[in-house]
Amino acid sequence: QSALTQPASVSGSPGQSITISCTGTANDVGGYPLVSWYQQQPGKPPKLIIYEVSKRPSGVSHRFSGSKSGNTASLTISGLQTDDEADYHCCSYANRNNWIFGGGSKLTVL
Amino acid sequence: QVLLQESGPGLVKPSQTLSLTCTVSGDSFRGSGYYWNWIRQSPGKGLEWIAYIYHTGHAYYNPSLKSRLTLSIDTSVNQFFLSLSDVTAADTAVYYCARGGPELATLNRFDPWGQGILVTVSS
Numbered sequence: 001q002s003a004l005t006q007p008a009s010v011s012g013s014p015g016q017s018i019t020i021s022c023t024g025t026a027n028d029v030g031g032y033p034l035v036s037w038y039q040q041q042p043g044k045p046p047k048l049i050i051y052e053v054s055k056r057p058s059g060v061s062h063r064f065s066g067s068k069s070g071n072t073a074s075l076t077i078s079g080l081q082t083d084d085e086a087d088y089h090c091c092s093y094a095n096r097n098n099w100i101f102g103g104g105s106k107l108t109v110l
Numbered sequence: 111q112v113l114l115q116e117s118g119p120g121l122v123k124p125s126q127t128l129s130l131t132c133t134v135s136g137d138s139f140r141g142s143g144y145y146w147n148w149i150r151q152s153p154g155k156g157l158e159w160i161a162y163i164y165h166t167g168h169a170y171y172n173p174s175l176k177s178r179l180t181l182s183i184d185t186s187v188n189q190f191f192l193s194l195s196d197v198t199a200a201d202t203a204v205y206y207c208a209r210g211g212p213e214l215a216t217l218n219r220f221d222p223w224g225q226g227i228l229v230t231v232s233s
Contacts (some may be wrong), residue, residue, distance in 0.1 A: 003156055005207055020194070034215065034216065034218060035218075036218045036219060036220065038157075044159065044225075045206055045208075045223035045224065045225055045226050046206075046220070046223055047221075047223070048219065048220060048221035051216065051218070051219040051221075052216060052219070054123070057221060081217070089156065091157070091159075091218045091220070092149075092216070093215075093216070093218060097170055098159070098172065098173060099159040099217060099218045100159065101156050101157040101158065102155070102156060103156040103158065104155075104156045
């Protein structure tokens with residue numbers, strides 16, 4: 001099973017909105033409403049910020065939102081803040097009881 | 111608050127077996143309904159789901175690693191274990207344990223994660 005495709009890097013200015021894409025196939029992202037997103041600060045473990053495509057765990061800012069269209073899931077961060085600078089990873093259920101991640105996207109807040 | 115902590119050797123020789131322990135505090139395996147996972151991250155690369163184990167001892171492995179993997183669990187001490195045999199340099203990574211679920215369908219709701227342990231495979 002191939003990894004999901006994410007842009008290696010994205011950037012934005014404070015206050016702006018950015019969107020990170022996560023592209024798979026009909027056998028993973030497109031086939032199931034089971035995409036999650038993680039924020040990873042340098043030297044830290046990943047932190048869950050979105051699950052089941054668009055649900056936010058308690059304590060996660062409303063500035064983070066998730067969506068899906070066809071084989072592509074998206075994470076949108078609105079009102080960018082400097083401490084949003086991190087790596088972001090998507091994850092999807094795939095056929096035959098397997099779970100796959102994207103390669104990760106590095107967000108730079110300019 | 112649920113906390114997970116990985117432990118084990120940081121250096122393993124090629125062809126040997128990598129063995130790690132995840133200790134869980136603040137939650138109980140028995141009857142919790144959650145799934146307990148291992149996930150790794152190779153240096154500068156993305157994340158890779160390795161396997162999960164349920165409190166009953168039922169385990170499921172990433173097909174690409176299945177032939178070298180064994181997971182086990184000891185509910186009496188709230189620990190679960192990873193064993194990866196015949197390691198090579200490609201297995202060098204930070205290994206994380208993470209709780210998933212609470213249903214199998216939502217396994218990739220990985221939260222929380224341990225701090226991770228770097229395991230280097232080198233002679």
